[in-house]
Amino acid sequence: MSAALLDWVPHSRPWFGHEEEQAVAAAVASLQVAAGPKVTQFEGLVAQGLGRRFGVAASSGSNALTALLLGLGVGPGDEVVIPAYVCTSLHHAVTLTGATPVEADAASDTPQLDLGAASAVLNENTRAVVLPHLFGLAVDWTPWASLNGRVGVIEDVAQAIGGRFFDGAPLGGRGRFAVASFYATKVMASGHGGMILGDDEGVLNRARSLIHNDRAPMDRTHLSARMNDLEAALGLIQWGRLPDFVARRRAIAARFDAIKFNSRLIPLPRGAGDLPFRYVVQAEHRAAADDLIAFLATQKVAAARPVERGHEIDAAWAARFPNAARWWATLVSIPCFPALDDEEQRRVILAVQRWCRR
Known part of the structure; x- marks a missing residue:
């Protein structure tokens, strides 16, 4: 980094220390640098922490969302509701499935997705609603619970893992599924990486098969989007912190x-x-x-x-x-x-x- 940049207060910076250095060095020394036991351990700990039965790690939060939607059978002709006020990664994750992202407005008193606006664009083609907890601010879940039962809400905790609902329950534990990101600028960083969290073993197994492309049939879509043990080694230390x-x-x-x-x-x-x-x-x-x-x-x-x-x-x-x-x-x-x-x-x-x- 140049001396000029060192004078700046950056917008974001990961917090790594000796523990992270040791964990990555140990992963390198083990020669297990592709997906392995560290990824499995990381999946289990994050799922447990969010009150979920299963976790499926991916190479990014965006790829986690794409794999989840594909695991749900989302594809051409389907629609997925996303906030109009959100980063473009959600839009791209949906379009990669062949489905159409349908934007809905934010609320007037908070930048979070407005329930009324989301409900207004639902139709027979709607397969899911993606609900981010923007900036780590918890969405009031009570009014969303009925929509979750009708359509299925995917909580996006890319900016909110570790946060809590008003009753103390972990963010990411209430929607039908949740997706997380561990990118370098996120709450906890593994460099790159993401995860699907949920309780439906069938859906998550299908998502996992899309992420793990080894020996995949030629006639099926696969993403080749695994997290590796180097990233998981970082993630495990960051999760503990x-x-x-x-x-x-x-x-x-x-x-x-x-x-x-x-x-x-x-x-x-x-x-x-x-x-x-x-x-x-x-x-x-x-x-x-x-x-x-x-x-x-x-x-x-x-x-x-x-x-x-x-x-x-x-x-x-x-x-x-x-x-x-x-x-x-x-x-x-x-x-x-x-x-x-x-x-x-x-x-x-x-x-x-x-x-x-x-």
Whole structure:
């Protein structure tokens, strides 16, 4: 890394230490670097932690979702409901099955997927609804429970593993299935990697057969999307440290809460079980959000929109999804991750306060 970049407070950084180094070195020394016993152990621990019977590891969260949908028999002619306000990986995961992703608007009072909007686009072709716990903020599950019984909700805990529902149950344990991601910027990092969690052994076995392509029949779709033991070795250590990661994120977010915000900039509300994967603030309008990101860059603090679209937000899209368009335009994510040290936190606080005083 260049000296110039070392001066910056990054938007995200994994928290690795001596334990991770030892675990990866041991995996290399074992010569078992493809999928093996570490992956099996990792699957079991994550499934148990989320209150699930089974876990199936994959090479990424996106591939986990694609394999799950294929395991459910989703394909051409089917539809899968996804949020309009979400990263493009969900869209790509659905389209890889041949099915059509159908966007639904966010709520007006939270960037989470709106139940009414999702319900309005359901039809006889709908096979599933993907429900992310955006930024580690827990979705209120109670109103979603009936939809889960009708269609099947897939909880996306890519940004929320380790978080809790309002009653203390783990996020990822309530939907018909859940998918997780262990990418380098996520709550816990194995470099790349993802996982399907659920209780339906038949569906998960079909998903596993799609991920594991060895000796696959020529006439069947297979993904060749395994996690390997090097990634799982990292993941096992990170899983053991997850409670510390969660506590650290909450402590940093609590420190940021003391920033002297004003009407131009307000933090998104959090609940007791939420996991601040991102510390997200809302500016009064798009120009203010752009200005905040640019100003923080002059202070060498990396900030970003917490959701990036694969296309420009045009008038037609904004008219269809007005709440998603507003959240996209006004929300900004500032650095909040466990490896953020005290001095870096101080720099973030000072930079945001300077902007608020401008």
